[in-house]
Amino acid sequence: MAEDPRDWETETRLVRGGMARSPYGEISEALYLTQSFAYDSAESADERFAGGPGFIYQRFGNPTTQMFEDRLALLEGAEVCRATASGMAAVHVALTGLLRAGDHLVAGRALFGSCRWIISEWLPRFGVETTYVDATDIDAWKNAVRPNTKAFLVESPANPLLEVTAIGAVAEIAHAAGAKLVVDNVFATPIFQKPLALGADIVVYSATKHIDGQGRVLGGAILGAEPIMTESYKDLLRHTGPALSPFNSWVLLKALETLELRVRKQTENAGKVANVFASSGKVKKTIYCGRPDHPQAAIIANQMTGGGNVVAFDLGSREAAFRFLNALEIVDISNNLGDAKSMATHPCTTTHRSMPEAERLEIGLTEGWVRMSVGLEGAGDLSRDVSRALDAA
């Protein structure tokens, strides 16, 4: 093929990137539901086990999974993508592949709940200490560095109040300290933010969110340059077994075809819904990355090309938040995000309930906050539904 897929526009990458047709010439990518592979000869088995091309076993790789990995790598502009069974498997592997006993990690303090569990409860068992910082404060990242700091973890925008971190500035601090920067890019999506181009070493996704976007399967991905992906992750992925199933790979591969369309429409809807909240007397504060009144709007303008589909708003009390949620007729009460269906959740009693109150207050998460993931429904219906719920709040 004379065309270099790396020259393609985003939409073309998403529809055609990574496709490996079988001799049947199928239009829809094939689902290779197979655990292992037969070799033409003992010699060819010998060659493959010595590292030659071809598949060996599903835990190491699979043609359908590889199509998903290659398509996502092409979208991200990464040399290598490795798929995992969930976003949390990706975060866990991304961190443990870089850290060993005696090492130190610096992480933003507003993180997805299970990421905080890995860092606060799990890594200490293996002798890894972490300093949590206010991710919006560049000096805090600098001051947290120790001689044994080996990795930084940034989630930007962060869950649930959409704090944004200047990825390039944090990458410089990490690299000056001899550490690697891992960015959890779920909220920004691969459409609106490219952490590797901003200086990150590793990007992780929960493909469960926007990449599936239709509420079906779990999945995750780790992306980066070839040397670090091989050195830090290849053996870890092979031998600890977080492989994504071929079926889920196929679902996610096909979902990538429409990712850009979906994320753009969700974002358009989110902007409209955010305006309803921002102009309502019932809402104390609205945070949305696509609005000029976002606290880090200047950084967003530098590193994101769209606001994404999550809106957070403060109704002042748990009672008002519950009245709002219970009055919704179209939008679901659910803690997921990135879906075609709009959903809203009360973080204090759901996603962030295990976070101690003092830490919740540190990130500004009081009882009145609601987080909404805006979907693909008609913007008029969504605006009407949230307006009615605001009246009830």
Ligand SMILES: *Cc1c(COP(=O)(O)O)cnc(C)c1O
């Ligand atoms: C959902 C999520 C994860 C975890 O992904 P799973 O696929 O649920 O394991 C990690 N980070 C962020 C920011 C998320 O939203």
